[in-house]
Amino acid sequence: MNDLTLYNTLTKRIERVASSGERFTVYFCGPTVYNRAHVGNFRTYLIEDVLVRVLKLAGYRPFVARNITDVDDKTIRDSQKVGMTLSKFTEKYTEIFHADCGKLNILPPDVEPRAAEHIGEQIAMIETLVGHGYAYESEGSVYFRVSSFEKYGCLSNVSGRELKTQALDSAGKRNMADEYDREDASDFVLWKARKPGDGENFWKSPWGEGRPGWHIECSAMAMKYLGETVDLHAGGVDLCFPHHENEIAQSEACTGKPFVRHWMHIAHLMVDGAKMSKSLGNMYTLSDIEEAGFSPDALRYCLISGHYRQPLNFTMNGLHAADNALKKLTKYGEILAEFSEIDVPSCPVTWSFLGDAYGALLSDLNIPLCLGNLFKKFGNIDVGELGHGKKSTLAGEFFALKYALGLRLERENVSIPGEVQALADARWEAKMQKNYALADELRLKIEASGWLVNDAQTSFSVEKSENF
Numbered sequence: 461m462n463d464l465t466l467y468n469t470l471t472k473r474i475e476r477v478a479s480s481g482e483r484f485t486v487y488f489c490g491p492t493v494y495n496r497a498h499v500g501n502f503r504t505y506l507i508e509d510v511l512v513r514v515l516k517l518a519g520y521r522p523f524v525a526r527n528i529t530d531v532d533d534k535t536i537r538d539s540q541k542v543g544m545t546l547s548k549f550t551e552k553y554t555e556i557f558h559a560d561c562g563k564l565n566i567l568p569p570d571v572e573p574r575a576a577e578h579i580g581e582q583i584a585m586i587e588t589l590v591g592h593g594y595a596y597e598s599e600g601s602v603y604f605r606v607s608s609f610e611k612y613g614c615l616s617n618v619s620g621r622e623l624k625t626q627a628l629d630s631a632g633k634r635n636m637a638d639e640y641d642r643e644d645a646s647d648f649v650l651w652k653a654r655k656p657g658d659g660e661n662f663w664k665s666p667w668g669e670g671r672p673g674w675h676i677e678c679s680a681m682a683m684k685y686l687g688e689t690v691d692l693h694a695g696g697v698d699l700c701f702p703h704h705e706n707e708i709a710q711s712e713a714c715t716g717k718p719f720v721r722h723w724m725h726i727a728h729l730m731v732d733g734a735k736m737s738k739s740l741g742n743m744y745t746l747s748d749i750e751e752a753g754f755s756p757d758a759l760r761y762c763l764i765s766g767h768y769r770q771p772l773n774f775t776m777n778g779l780h781a782a783d784n785a786l787k788k789l790t791k792y793g794e795i796l797a798e799f800s801e802i803d804v805p806s807c808p809v810t811w812s813f814l815g816d817a818y819g820a821l822l823s824d825l826n827i828p829l830c831l832g833n834l835f836k837k838f839g840n841i842d843v844g845e846l847g848h849g850k851k852s853t854l855a856g857e858f859f860a861l862k863y864a865l866g867l868r869l870e871r872e873n874v875s876i877p878g879e880v881q882a883l884a885d886a887r888w889e890a891k892m893q894k895n896y897a898l899a900d901e902l903r904l905k906i907e908a909s910g911w912l913v914n915d916a917q918t919s920f921s922v923e924k925s926e927n928f
């Protein structure tokens with residue numbers, strides 16, 4: 461097994477991640493299924509996917525839970541807008557999410573629990589919290605008493621006044637509407653009393669009809685599927701406070717044990733200095749990117765190629781650059797195509813050529829450094845000079861990295877436009893007639909259309925220009 465190090469938001473240090481048991485338990489906060497996930501969301505899911513792949517490659521045996529948030533203010537509001545039942549509405553967006561994940565080559569989690577199917581588990585947890593004095597009921601709703609949990613703020617470092625202001629600004633926005641009856645502004649809701657606008661979306665509880673608040677689902681489902689202490693928990697950086705802070709408080713108040721050993725947060729995808737989000741109207745979905753002529757593989761490359769702790773600016777130029785880099789990697793794959801791809805992670809890899817690129821992944825998941833090292837190293841190897849054995853070793857390493865990055869590296873089936881083919885035919889004819897001036901002129905025309913001609917001794921080929 462190889463050691464992976466990652467920055468831990470809890471300890472504010474880069475640390476070796478370690479399993480507490482046989483398997484390495486991982487929890488990812490999943491999508492709220494009220495619309496299509498945007499490519500900002502996918503930055504987070506893709507980085508998490510590379511993490512899982514690296515864990516597998518390194519021998520960690522990860523077991524992953526990623527939830528579906530299918531009951532909250534937004535899902536209820538939007539299902540009512542279109543006159544669908546909550547379950548039909550959320551099922552539709554869950555299916556779209558799965559289809560997008562498939563196209564982006566994101567591995568499915570081992571379990572994918574849905575909040576609406578775990579109401580009983582959430583109620584049981586809230587009952588324990590009320591029983592232990594960490595939560596109180598008020599007018600049919602239940603709140604977590606933040607002042608009763610001393611460690612509150614340990615993850616995000618919010619405290620005192622700041623906590624109250626932020627709780628109102630941030631958590632408040634998500635849960636405020638019916639929270640005028642809290643003891644303290646920073647207390648957060650665990651159970652929401654039924655209100656007229658909820659329609660049919662309510663469940664029975666010891667405190668009357670209602671539904672869970674948003675935060676409790678992740679604690680209840682993580683503990684059900686992964687145990688009381690989870691090895692690693694991740695999400696976008698916006699979830700650090702209040703969502704993950706609240707998860708720690710309610711879970712640890714319930715069990716008296718540490719909830720998570722390693723917290724990982726992924727920085728945002730930005731557009732012109734602002735976070736990509738639905739409310740700002742600056743978001744793209746995978747379909748938008750495909751309509752612009754890019755493959756899901758190019759989007760994947762683009763979104764994983766920045767370091768996960770740095771915000772990444774999303775531009776069409778960035779996508780073009782990703783597409784070109786991908787073509788280079790595809791060519792490397794073709795050079796090694798005589799070797800079949802190994803069955804990662806069951807096949808151990810010996811690192812003789814591309815160890816620096818793999819090492820970068822193990823060192824705080826440094827994907828940009830991995831890619832840089834891969835291009836540098838591969839570019840310096842004269843593959844034609846390698847004997848069969850060494851070439852096979854190089855192929856094993858290359859395919860292992862391809863697996864870790866989750867890139868498909870499929871050669872595009874680009875059809876050559878008729879006018880380009882006609883120009884290319886005319887050029888070859890001119891060359892055969894030794895009319896080199898005309899041949900050069902035609903070559904320039906072909907290149908101006910974004911294509912290249914490559915001459916062999918008795919024939920020629922046409923390919924799309926990488927720099928166009």
Ligand code: AMP
Nearest residue numbers: 491492500501503504695696728729736
């Ligand atoms: P949501 O569906 O809003 O609960 O978000 C799903 C995941 O996407 C969470 O882990 C968020 O932190 C993450 N996320 C939301 N916006 C962005 C963004 N612009 N860049 C990266 N991750 C994001």
Ligand code: ZN
Nearest residue numbers: 489490678703
């Ligand atoms: Zn969560």
